[in-house]
Amino acid sequence: MTQRITRFLLPAIVPALLVALWWMASAGSTSIFFPPLAKIWQRFHELWIFDLVGEHVVSSLNSVLIGLGISIVLGVGLGIVLGLNDAIATAVGPLLQFMRYLPAVAMLPLAIQLMGIGPDMRVLIVVLGALWPVLLNTVDGVRGVHPALVDVAKSNRLRPIDWVVRVVVPSASPQIFAGIRASLAVSVILMFASELMGASQGIGYFILETQRQFSLPEMWSGMILLGVIGYLLNVILLLVERFALDWHRESRS
């Protein structure tokens, strides 16, 4: 029991202390750049629960979730094909590494030029960045299937479909999930960046606009919201992973 309490309380202590510290230190602040946290919180409450959610949060989540979703489907699918075909993997390997290190934000101007500033452009930018971690991890995971399982599959003459779906993918899934987590982080960054440059909606746009109008408590509330959303998305992903990789955790304990 005490163990459970410490497990849930311990991670909350440091953030709580920091917030308290911030709250007190900023209490009498007259600096327009660092408004009192009380003020920020008040604006946060007025704006985000839930007046502007429909206008900005939905738009941002839309870019992240659709972009990440496409990245996962493409990344896992292509990753399996590449992981199973040495020749293709060798042929496109350098190209993949190149694409991976070309920052997706560098393609923002071109994307805006071609597609204008709309939700499709933002999803495209997210995909251009979030695809690589999940794709490359899937390739690694698929190639890492233990040779003992290859022998089992051959000697049992498994159907290719059973081999891929029931052996290769589950075996690679811990690495695939690690890739998805990295892709999520990239997605949030790119969602934000694409809203700064090419949007009339979204949390990034909101932050930029409020800064331009010197509405700094509002700007701060947007930043906090962005952090909270990123954090929650990660928690959801971890829960899914915990469920899907139950066997993996248990089999190693």
Next chain:
Amino acid sequence: MQSISTPILEADGIGKSFGDNQVLSDVTFSVAKGQFVCIVGPSGTGKTTLLRALSGLGPANSGEVRVNGRVVVQPPAELAVVFQDYSRSLMPWMKVGKNVELPLRRLGLSREERRKRVEQALRDVDLGHAEELYPWQMSGGMQQRAAIARSLAYRPEILIMDEPFASVDAQTRADLEDLMLDIRDRLGVSIVLVTHDIEEAVYLGDKVIVLSGRPASVAASVEIPLGTGRDQIETKSRPAYLELRAEIHRMIMRKSDTVAPQRAPR
């Protein structure tokens, strides 16, 4: 047993090298229907290499393997393999029942027929209660039995086993040995079992094939006329058993005296 019928498995002049390292040379023997054949040899002789050639997983460079008269180029349908590393050969993300069912999926059986076969195979190895367990929830002996069940569910005519009991305790090992004898008697499957344990080979085999030399070949093929209904205590105290065990021991010693290269100085 019915050991005089036509061979179900034939190894005919098998040779295999990895680069310059010739491991097997002219290995020839045969396995009759329902026969229990044990292959013994010291570590590193090439037993696993031979089994991989027999099962079509690692084709030989010369000679041929025939199953029911057909030359083996790929793993044949009549043949199942139980690997040495059982902990790696079961999928940790599937319950035992699903592991056993996996190879059945290609047979185009109905769902109920698959279920029946899975249950039957698990009962055959005394794991009827374990269908819903994950492999990592079971002991080593249970995992090895699950791997055996997966092979049996397929109803193979030949079961090939690579040191299947090397990493379980003595009691479990004795139980598994008797299980294999029982399975052979009940299901009539031919078994080829590799071991480095001469006692195990003589206790289980109708025939023991001694592999030795460098490159390895068949140093001796010894018929074991101990009949059926073997018993861990009674059989192992019979003079005939002791005699055969000593004879095979001597063969391996003599062979390795003359053939083993000097151990390289460190």
